[in-house]
Each structure stands twice: as structure tokens, then as C-alpha cells.
Amino acid sequence: MATEALRSQVGKKWQDSFARLNHGEPGISGLMTFSQASAWVLLTDFVRPRDLNDPAPPNEYNMELVKYAFDLVSQCRRLPAMLEAYLDDVRQYFYLIKRDVDQYMEQYETSLDPEIISRLVYRLFKWFNAWLPISDLGQTIRAAYTLDFQTQLFAILPPSFVSGFKAYCASTLPPFDPDVTQRTLSGEIWDIFEILGLLDRYESVIASVGYEHIETYVLSTCTGKWEAAMLPELRNWMSHKIVPWMLMMYARGAATNDDAVAMLASVGSRFDFHMTKTLCDLRTREIFDIIIDFPESAPALEDLKECLQRVDQRAALVKSLRKANHKRLLHPGADTKLILSQYVATIKCMRIIDPPGVLLFKVADPIRRYLRDRPDTIRSIVANLVGDEDTGDSLVDDNEPPQPLHQIEIEDYSDPNWEPEPIDAGPNFRANKHTDVLGTLVSIYDSNDLFIKELQILLAQRLLAITDGNTEKVERERRNIEILKIRFGESALQVCEVMLKDMTDSKRIDGHVQSQMASIVHPTIISKHFWPMLGSDEIIMPGQFQTFQEQYAKEFSTFKPDKRLRWLPHLGAVHLELLLEDRTLEVDVPPLEAAFIELFSEKNVWSIDELMTRVGPISKGAALKALLTWVDKGVLKEEGDGSFKLLEVAETVKPVDPAPIVEEQKPTVFPAQQHQAEQMRVYWKFIEGMLTNLTALPLERIQAMLHFAPGYDQTIEQLSAFMDAARREKLVDVREGLWRLTTKA
Amino acid sequence: MKVNVKSWHAVAQWQWDTGNDQDDDPEGDVCGICRVAYEGCCPTCKVPGDDCPLIWGECSHVFHMHCLLKWISTSSSKQQCPMDRRTWVTAERKVGGSKT
Known part of the structure; x- marks a missing residue:
């Protein structure tokens, strides 16, 4: 396009206009009488925006002349009009820039490469500079120009520019992946952004880029990681990675460190808040699982505690946990034991997060109400109190010193360290600072009596299950009861005390009786008013058992002349040796089973009804169960007509391998x-x-x-x-x- | 088949031999003074059995020993059995030792 013709034409034009201005005078003397009208023409021509794509060199102007013309216009007070005309021109020519912008944006939309955005911005800057009035024209004009340029620019930028700009900002952030090299930070482009007014206009976009970046980072690094405190690490990351970026973004102009600090103060705290909030939200969402993982997840709780101090999310936390509990815990599918252990974990966790216990109180309320409605809650708690050996995890921490229950706390207002209840505490809030976990569990119910009762029943079960006079086990129970005495009080557990005494007395009495007359019977002799209901299905022990009972009872009465024994034959266990024709069996069975097999030594075939008349009032189900025990052991065989036959010789072909029988201790004590x-x-x-x-x-x-x-x-x-x-x-x-x-x- | 009982861990309740054998009542008899079962203990005791024994009277009435002694020591008792107002005489127990 750069044709000779054009060039000469422009040159000629210049000469023409100069000649006209100079009025044909030699030198520039004509300019001395430079007219106002020509000054206007010169100036408008001078400031007219030019097309960057136009390869023609920009017109050369005599700067002195221009300045003179400017002064002249200014003197004539035509400057505002002149400015208007100029800005009109800018508007008129803006389609040139739009063309460029559209071209770049089209490229960006196809490739989505943020680099294109940066090129576009550089290009825009070039346009801006090209059209910028010379500084001699004064600040006012420049400001007016800048404003107008920006307005025009914003008007032509397509909507996709925002996302492009965002992508560009994001690309300048430190990447999470250490392998990806970070885009080199050039302060220059941010200056350009600022000049073009993009920073002001898109400040929220920039901030949101920062927020999103922080959010993604927090979520990717912290989700599910509860074993370590993440907060310090995050802060570290913020100061090493985000702060440099923020410096460039928000504190470019800072001359000194202090300046930078001051400039970053507000935005920095906003970013820090956002990070804390993100972490807090994350942990709030995860709280249920964190509690499950406790105590491994203790660091996460510490994080959460710190977050909650900065972000007021306490209500959200309570809501989230209550919801999770409702959905995942408080339903019929959950085992009471599980609910209890989760509740205990919740107690411990909430104490970390919120020592005054307001959160705990709010979270615990539904759990407690739910537990109260469960029939086996007390049983589970008590079972845990006496410590089931099979389950290693005890609800109650042994390290916690046992404390007496039921200390109703009266607020001591004369205490100089007295503090009012926390501000978000509800009206029903009771600070139970000093009660331990067990105390909290027991307080689910209004009275301790139910616990004591259940405790007695459980203790009875356990004591009666001790077969071989195992003093160690009795001692362990005694130790348990001693500890519980501290909690429930001496008098409440008096009955348990008697039960334990019965155990040791039985052993002593048995020792004496055995020394007088050796017997295979080793009874536990109980004081009946101090033991829970032990059922009353009386069975009559046949044959030799009866003899054993009578002999022992007689010997007992000799030792304790004013006492008699009353057998509870359905309780206990018998160790038997069966001498069959081809084999010898040694078994431990409940008394009913023993009674039946004793009867089979009389004759080989019995019907179930015959057996039942011999042993007394028992249910058919119980009888059948006892007989099947022997069938399983391969001693009896069920005949078709409801009768059972003793197998003197083991059946050669066993139809099925006898399944391993889990010997269940029949719950002989009523719940x-x-x-x-x-x-x-x-x-x-x-x-x-x-x-x-x-x-x-x-x-x-x-x-x-x-x-x-x-x-x-x-x-x-x-x-x-x-x-x-x-x-x-x-x-x-x-x-x-x-x-x-x-x-x- | 022969069944050998190697050992038998049985459970039994002890009972006072109060003399009247018709112990059909599962609740057992109660002390006429404190209305607590004989196999329980008197209000001042905590442990039943040998620590809170019974006392048998010639008049065939039986009480917790502690209950009766407390009664006898009051002046209004006039040393009488609270049930039949006969002078209290502690019975000699038929089997071996006497209970006082």
C-alpha cells in the first residue's frame, strides 16, 4: 500500500498546509501572523488518531509550530471545543481497534491460550500510546483522553475477554504442580493493565482468581488429610507463593517494604480469611469422618478450632454435624455400641474445638435423645463399664481418674475467675466442665438406678459364667466394682458387693466341703435377694446328678447347720466324659444337656416328650435345642418320629461335617x-x-x-x-x- | 454308654433352715420385725448370711438376731416375743450348735 504516490501526496499536503500557514512568507515569518483558523486545522490534524496498520509513516510536525498553534487555540478559549473534536475523532476511529480486538479474541476463543490475551493487551497498549496526546498538551487532555479511551475499550471488549483475562491472571499464579514452570512474572504487563484501566475494572475478577486458586489448592492438599495440622503449611504456602503474586498485583507501586505491607494489609487479610474459610468449610463437611478417625485426626480438629476463631462458622459446623449424625448415625441400622463410641468421640472432639462445650451441647442433644429411646443403651454402656475383654476399645479412658457422679454445680459468683456462659449458649445449656465421659453418658438418663440395675444383671451373668473357681476373674470384677463405687457411690453398689462376697464365700465353703467329702460338684452359692432374677425353669436332674446334689447339700448342712441349699439346676455347666463303645468324649455342656444324656444311659431311644416329662417343666424349644447339641456332637441321632437314638458306635458315614458350634451362653439372667x-x-x-x-x-x-x-x-x-x-x-x-x-x- | 461327671459347676441359693419346711413360697418368709426376708439382712446390716444371722425362739418365731436384740433392749418390750407376747426364750437348735 505504501505507494510512492501516497507518500508524495502526503508530503505535498504537508508542504501545502505549511505554505498556507506561512502565508507564503519566507522562513516561518508567516507563522507569526498565524491565524486562529489555521491553528485549529493544524491541531486537529495533529491529534487525529492514526491507524497503526497504516504503514505510512506518521506525519512529521513542526513541534514548535504545533505548540504555538496550541497556545493560540488556548488563548482563544477554543480548547474545550478542540478537545471535543479530538475525542470525537477518537471515537470515530475506534473501529480500527475493534477490528484488532476482534481478531485477537477470535484467536483466543479457538485456542484458549492466555498468551494471546497478553499479546492483545500489548497491542491495545500500542494503540493507546499511539493516540495519546503529547504531554505538552497538559494533564487534563490526557486524562480526558484516557477516560474516553477506556470507556470505548470496555465497550468493544467482547464478553469472552473476561474469561480470557481471568485465565491469563490464573496462569500467572504459582502452579500447584512443581513440574510446571511458573509463567515468569513481568511487572510490565500489570502496569499496562493499570494504564488501560483493566485492573480497576476487573479487580473483582482478579480477586476471584486468587480466591479460586486458594480454594483449589486448599481442597487438593487438605481433603482427607487429618493426621497433620494443615494450617501452618497453608500459611507457609500463602507467604511463599501467593504473597509475591499479590505484591505484583496490588503493591507494584510500593517503594519500600513497609509501603508494600501497608498496601497488602487489607487484601492480604481478605485472602487469608478466604483460605481459612475454605479450610473451615472443608473440615465442616468432613467433620463426621474426622470424628470417626479420632484420635488420629486430632490435628485437623486443632486446625478447625483455629479456623473457627477467625471465621464465624460455628453454627454451620453444628448444622453440618447434626445433619451427618442424623443421616449416618441415628438410624436403626447403626449398632448402639457404635453410636455410643461415636458419641464419646464427638465429646472428645468437641472439647478440642470448643472447650466451653457450647457446640458439644448443641450437637449432643439429638444423639442423647436418640440414645434414650434405644432399649439397649444402658446395657451397652454398662457392658462397657465392666469392660468386655473381647472388645478392646473401651468407651471410657482408663487414664481418666474416676470421679463421683452427681455434683450439681452451683455457680460460684465470688470466684474471681468466674466467666459467664458463652454468648451462643442456649437457655438449656449446662456447662459440664468437670464431668468425665462416663458421667456424660450416665447423664443421658435422669437417674442412676437403671444403670445400677443393669450393672447387677450384667455382673451376675459374668460371675455365674466363671466356672472353675477362677479367682482371678472374680478379682477383676471386684476391681471394676471398686472403681465404679467411686462413681456411683458405695451404697448403690452394695448389692454387687454382696454378689462378690458370695463368690468368695462359695469358694471357701466348697473348699471345706471338699475336705470333708470329695465331690465333683463345685457350686456357687448365692444370696438370692441380692442377685437379679435368675429365671425359674426348674429341671429335675436325673440319676447320678440328683445323688451328687443331695450329697453336697447334706455336707453343706453339716458345715452350716442352720442353712440349707436350694439348687438352681438350670444354671451352671457340667464337664462330662462319655464312654461309648468305640469312643470317649469329653464335653462341657449346660445342665439340661447333661440331664438328657444321663437319661440316655438308661436306655438308648427316647422320644422328646418322654424326656421332657423326666426333667420337668421346660419348653419344647429348649429341650430340642439341648438334644440338637448332642446331635451336632454325633452322640445322638434324630429318628423320624420325634425320638432320638443314642449312637453307641459313631456313624461311619457322616452326612455333613458337624459345623463348628459356637457354644452360646444362654442368657439366664433376665434383662x-x-x-x-x-x-x-x-x-x-x-x-x-x-x-x-x-x-x-x-x-x-x-x-x-x-x-x-x-x-x-x-x-x-x-x-x-x-x-x-x-x-x-x-x-x-x-x-x-x-x-x-x-x-x- | 456310661456318663462320668468330671466336674459340675452348679448354682444354688442358700436358705435359712427356719424349721417350717413348707417353703413353697418363692418369696420366702420375712422377719416379723423388719419385714425383710430372712435371707436378706436387717436394716442395720449390709451383708446377709452369717453376718446377719437369725434367732429362733422357743415360741417358734424367728427373727433377724439384730432386730430382736434391738427390740429386747427397749423397755417397752418387757422381754417378750413381739409376735405372741410370751417371754422370749432363745431356742436350742436341734442340729448341733445353738444360736444366740
């Missing part, structure tokens, strides 16, 4: 519910009496009247359950809410 029903039975006489006298009564009335009975402590719900049971037994009848006795036919 607490049954215990309650048993208690209720006492009051049946009262109920029967009042219904006889008053024919029909509503439930409330019965309850009210029962309160006159000594020691009546049942709730109306318990009474209602009992009455329902009585109705099923056809003892009473209910019509329109009135209970009456069924008339005996």
Missing part, C-alpha cells in the same frame, strides 16, 4: 425389662382388688390409686403396657377406656 414386668406382678393383686371392688376404672385412676401402694414407682406407660399384657392373658378387659376384670366363666 431389666423383664425385671420390671416381674415387679409389676406384685401390684397385680392391688389392681385385681380395686377392679373387684369398683368394677371398672380408667387407667389414670388405677395409676393414682396404685400410688398408695408402698414403693410403687411405675409410670403410666409402664402400667399401660402391663395392663395390655394382662388383657392378652384374658385377665382384664377394656371397654371405652374403662378396665374391668373378665368375668370368670
Whole structure:
């Protein structure tokens, strides 16, 4: 395009205009009389935006002349008009820039390479500089120009530029992957950004780039990593990687370090806040699993604690944990033991996060309410108290010194260290600072009595399961009870004390009896009012067993003349040796099994009904179970007609390998519910009496009247359950809410 | 087949031999003074059995020894059995030792 013709034409034009301005005078003398009109023309021409793509060299102007013209225009007060005309020109020619921009953006949209954005920005800067009025024209014009240029520029930038710009900013950030080299930071381009007004306009974009970067980094490095404190590491990363970037972005102009610090103060704290918040949100989402992993996850909790101090997310944490608990823990599929251990872990975790216990209180409430409704909660807690050996994980930390329960704390306002309750504590909040984990568990229920009862039942089970006079085990139980005494108080566990004493007494008595007359019987002699209900299915021990019992009882009465023994034959265990024709078996079996096999030594085939008449009132199910035990051991064989045959000679072809039998200890001790029903039975006489006298009564009335009975402590719900049971037994009848006795036919 | 019992870990309850053999009542008899079962213990004791023994009267009434001694030591008792107002005489036990 750069043709000779054009060049000469421009040159000629210049000469023409100069000649015109000079009025044909020699030298520049004509300019002395330079007219206002020509000055205007010169200036507008001078400042007119030119096309960068136009290869023609820019017109050469005599700067002196221009300056003179400018002064002239200025004197004539035509400067504003002149500025207007100039800006109009800028607007008019802006399509040139738009063309360029469109071209670059098109490239970017196809390749998505942020580098193109930077090239575009450099190009824009070139345009900007090319059209920039010379500094001689004064700051006002420049400012007006800059503003107008920016306005025009923003108007033509396509929407995709924002995302491109964002991508470019992101590409300047330190990458997470150490292998990827970081784009070299050039301060220059940021200066350009600033001049073009992009920084101001897209500040939020830049900040969001920073936020997103931090967020991705935090999520990628911290998710699921709870074994180490992440916060210091993150801070370290921020100061090494993000702060340099921020310096370039926000503190380019800083001359000294202090200046930079001051400039970064607000934005820095915003970024730090964002990092903390991201981590906090992450940990809040993960809190349930963190608690599961406790104590391995303790560092994560420390992080969370620090985060919560900076970010007010306490409510969110409570909400998230409650939701997670509701979804993952408090449903029928979860084992009570599991819920308890998670609850204990929650207690421990929340104490780390929030020592005053406000969060714990809020989180724990649904768990506690749920546990209260579970029938086996007490049993699980108590089982844990006495320490099941098979499960290694105890809810209660042994290192925690046992403390007495039930110290109702009265606020001591004269305490100089007294502190009010935390600000977000609810009205029901009770600070239980001093209670240990067990105390918290026990406080799920209003009274300790249920625990004590369950404890007795459990202790009875465990003591009776001790077969071979194993004093060690008894001692361990004793130790347990001693510890529990500290918690529950001496008197509450008096009954347990008696039970333990019975154990040692039995051993002593047995020692004495054995010295008088050796016997294979080693009984545990119990004080019946101090042991829980032990069931009452009486079985009559046949044959030699009866003899053993009688001999022992006789010897006992000789030793303790004013006492007698009353056998509880369904309890205990028997070690037997079976001498069969071809084999000898040694087995440990419950008494019922022993009784049956003893009967088989009388004759070889028994029907199940015959057996049952011999051993007394037992259920058919229990009898069948006992017989099947022997079938499994290959001693008996079930004949088709409900009778069993002794196998003197082992069957040669065994149809199936006898499956390994898990010898289950039959729960011979009734659980607490049954215990309650048993208690209720006492009051049946009262109920029967009042219904006889008053024919029909509503439930409330019965309850009210029962309160006159000594020691009546049942709730109306318990009474209602009992009455329902009585109705099923056809003892009473209910019509329109009135209970009456069924008339005996 | 022969069944040899090697050892038998049995469970039994002890009971006071109160003389009346009709112990059908599963709840057992109670002391006439404190209304606690004989096999339980009197209100001042914590451990039943030999630590809180019974006392047998000639009049065939049986009490916790502690309960009766406390009763006898009050002036209003006039040394009488609280059940039948006969002068309390501690019975000699038939089997071996006497209980006082």
C-alpha cells in the first residue's frame, strides 16, 4: 500500500498546509501572523488518531509550530471545543481497534491460550500510546483522553475477554504442580493493565482468581488429610507463593517494604480469611469422618478450632454435624455400641474445638435423645463399664481418674475467675466442665438406678459364667466394682458387693466341703435377694446328678447347720466324659444337656416328650435345642418320629461335617425389662382388688390409686403396657377406656 | 454308654433352715420385725448370711438376731416375743450348735 504516490501526496499536503500557514512568507515569518483558523486545522490534524496498520509513516510536525498553534487555540478559549473534536475523532476511529480486538479474541476463543490475551493487551497498549496526546498538551487532555479511551475499550471488549483475562491472571499464579514452570512474572504487563484501566475494572475478577486458586489448592492438599495440622503449611504456602503474586498485583507501586505491607494489609487479610474459610468449610463437611478417625485426626480438629476463631462458622459446623449424625448415625441400622463410641468421640472432639462445650451441647442433644429411646443403651454402656475383654476399645479412658457422679454445680459468683456462659449458649445449656465421659453418658438418663440395675444383671451373668473357681476373674470384677463405687457411690453398689462376697464365700465353703467329702460338684452359692432374677425353669436332674446334689447339700448342712441349699439346676455347666463303645468324649455342656444324656444311659431311644416329662417343666424349644447339641456332637441321632437314638458306635458315614458350634451362653439372667414386668406382678393383686371392688376404672385412676401402694414407682406407660399384657392373658378387659376384670366363666 | 461327671459347676441359693419346711413360697418368709426376708439382712446390716444371722425362739418365731436384740433392749418390750407376747426364750437348735 505504501505507494510512492501516497507518500508524495502526503508530503505535498504537508508542504501545502505549511505554505498556507506561512502565508507564503519566507522562513516561518508567516507563522507569526498565524491565524486562529489555521491553528485549529493544524491541531486537529495533529491529534487525529492514526491507524497503526497504516504503514505510512506518521506525519512529521513542526513541534514548535504545533505548540504555538496550541497556545493560540488556548488563548482563544477554543480548547474545550478542540478537545471535543479530538475525542470525537477518537471515537470515530475506534473501529480500527475493534477490528484488532476482534481478531485477537477470535484467536483466543479457538485456542484458549492466555498468551494471546497478553499479546492483545500489548497491542491495545500500542494503540493507546499511539493516540495519546503529547504531554505538552497538559494533564487534563490526557486524562480526558484516557477516560474516553477506556470507556470505548470496555465497550468493544467482547464478553469472552473476561474469561480470557481471568485465565491469563490464573496462569500467572504459582502452579500447584512443581513440574510446571511458573509463567515468569513481568511487572510490565500489570502496569499496562493499570494504564488501560483493566485492573480497576476487573479487580473483582482478579480477586476471584486468587480466591479460586486458594480454594483449589486448599481442597487438593487438605481433603482427607487429618493426621497433620494443615494450617501452618497453608500459611507457609500463602507467604511463599501467593504473597509475591499479590505484591505484583496490588503493591507494584510500593517503594519500600513497609509501603508494600501497608498496601497488602487489607487484601492480604481478605485472602487469608478466604483460605481459612475454605479450610473451615472443608473440615465442616468432613467433620463426621474426622470424628470417626479420632484420635488420629486430632490435628485437623486443632486446625478447625483455629479456623473457627477467625471465621464465624460455628453454627454451620453444628448444622453440618447434626445433619451427618442424623443421616449416618441415628438410624436403626447403626449398632448402639457404635453410636455410643461415636458419641464419646464427638465429646472428645468437641472439647478440642470448643472447650466451653457450647457446640458439644448443641450437637449432643439429638444423639442423647436418640440414645434414650434405644432399649439397649444402658446395657451397652454398662457392658462397657465392666469392660468386655473381647472388645478392646473401651468407651471410657482408663487414664481418666474416676470421679463421683452427681455434683450439681452451683455457680460460684465470688470466684474471681468466674466467666459467664458463652454468648451462643442456649437457655438449656449446662456447662459440664468437670464431668468425665462416663458421667456424660450416665447423664443421658435422669437417674442412676437403671444403670445400677443393669450393672447387677450384667455382673451376675459374668460371675455365674466363671466356672472353675477362677479367682482371678472374680478379682477383676471386684476391681471394676471398686472403681465404679467411686462413681456411683458405695451404697448403690452394695448389692454387687454382696454378689462378690458370695463368690468368695462359695469358694471357701466348697473348699471345706471338699475336705470333708470329695465331690465333683463345685457350686456357687448365692444370696438370692441380692442377685437379679435368675429365671425359674426348674429341671429335675436325673440319676447320678440328683445323688451328687443331695450329697453336697447334706455336707453343706453339716458345715452350716442352720442353712440349707436350694439348687438352681438350670444354671451352671457340667464337664462330662462319655464312654461309648468305640469312643470317649469329653464335653462341657449346660445342665439340661447333661440331664438328657444321663437319661440316655438308661436306655438308648427316647422320644422328646418322654424326656421332657423326666426333667420337668421346660419348653419344647429348649429341650430340642439341648438334644440338637448332642446331635451336632454325633452322640445322638434324630429318628423320624420325634425320638432320638443314642449312637453307641459313631456313624461311619457322616452326612455333613458337624459345623463348628459356637457354644452360646444362654442368657439366664433376665434383662431389666423383664425385671420390671416381674415387679409389676406384685401390684397385680392391688389392681385385681380395686377392679373387684369398683368394677371398672380408667387407667389414670388405677395409676393414682396404685400410688398408695408402698414403693410403687411405675409410670403410666409402664402400667399401660402391663395392663395390655394382662388383657392378652384374658385377665382384664377394656371397654371405652374403662378396665374391668373378665368375668370368670 | 456310661456318663462320668468330671466336674459340675452348679448354682444354688442358700436358705435359712427356719424349721417350717413348707417353703413353697418363692418369696420366702420375712422377719416379723423388719419385714425383710430372712435371707436378706436387717436394716442395720449390709451383708446377709452369717453376718446377719437369725434367732429362733422357743415360741417358734424367728427373727433377724439384730432386730430382736434391738427390740429386747427397749423397755417397752418387757422381754417378750413381739409376735405372741410370751417371754422370749432363745431356742436350742436341734442340729448341733445353738444360736444366740
